[in-house]
Amino acid sequence: MSLQTRTNRLVVLDTETTGLNPRTGDRVIEIGCVELVNRKLTGNNFHRYINPERDSDEAALAVHGLTTEFLSDKPKFHEIVEELRAYIQGAEVIIHNAPFDLGFLNHEFERLGLPPFIDHCAGVIDTLVNAKEMHPGKRNSLDALCDRYGISNAHRKLHGALLDSELLADVYLAMTRGQNSLSMEIEVEAVVAGELHDAGPLGEIVVLSASADELAAHEELLAGLDKGVKGECVWRKCAQPADASAEASGLSIAG
Structure with missing residues (x-):
């Protein structure tokens, strides 16, 4: 889907997982979402740590730092899925590299006998796809986009779903800045033109010759x-x- 949205409510989503492949048993361990309404952060966030009932791969653990011990007392996915479904209802969901997150979320939904994730929201926008179209041949990771658009990520030592969602929300707003400006510019021009019209005809033009x-x-x-x-x-x-x-x-x- 293009960056132009069809709804005023957007949800920026990110996940952390135990590994790279849900088909081999990897699970979601963290979901972070931030809400945008009319291009403004509302503070109505959704953030849950999840007990995956398995250990994380060493490579994944080095990325997110969420240990099995830390996650052992957290709710399981089936305990938070209804909250998640209610939160994303009717919103367009923004994800960076959507196939990865959707693959895991769809797998979790399937385990519970639920329809795919996208059936519960108004659609999905993949900012990685759009970034590649806007900046072909360049690095388009979240960190690279933060650098490109002047968004500070100095506080990002490890990957975290909520933090990454907040950064992606800033990136999305920067990528789409100006998309809605055309109608505003037309309105401004109309007002200015109206003021000129109401002011009456221009005065006599004075031409000064050289001495x-x-x-x-x-x-x-x-x-x-x-x-x-x-x-x-x-x-x-x-x-x-x-x-x-x-x-x-x-x-x-x-x-």
């Missing part, structure tokens, strides 16, 4: 240029058609 002293100084400058090029300077050649036209119409260059 004799100014014309003499100008001629002295041209004479110096003529001397430098040992002939006629370019300015005189360019001015000749205008001079001839003025004389033909009976106008004096001196005013």
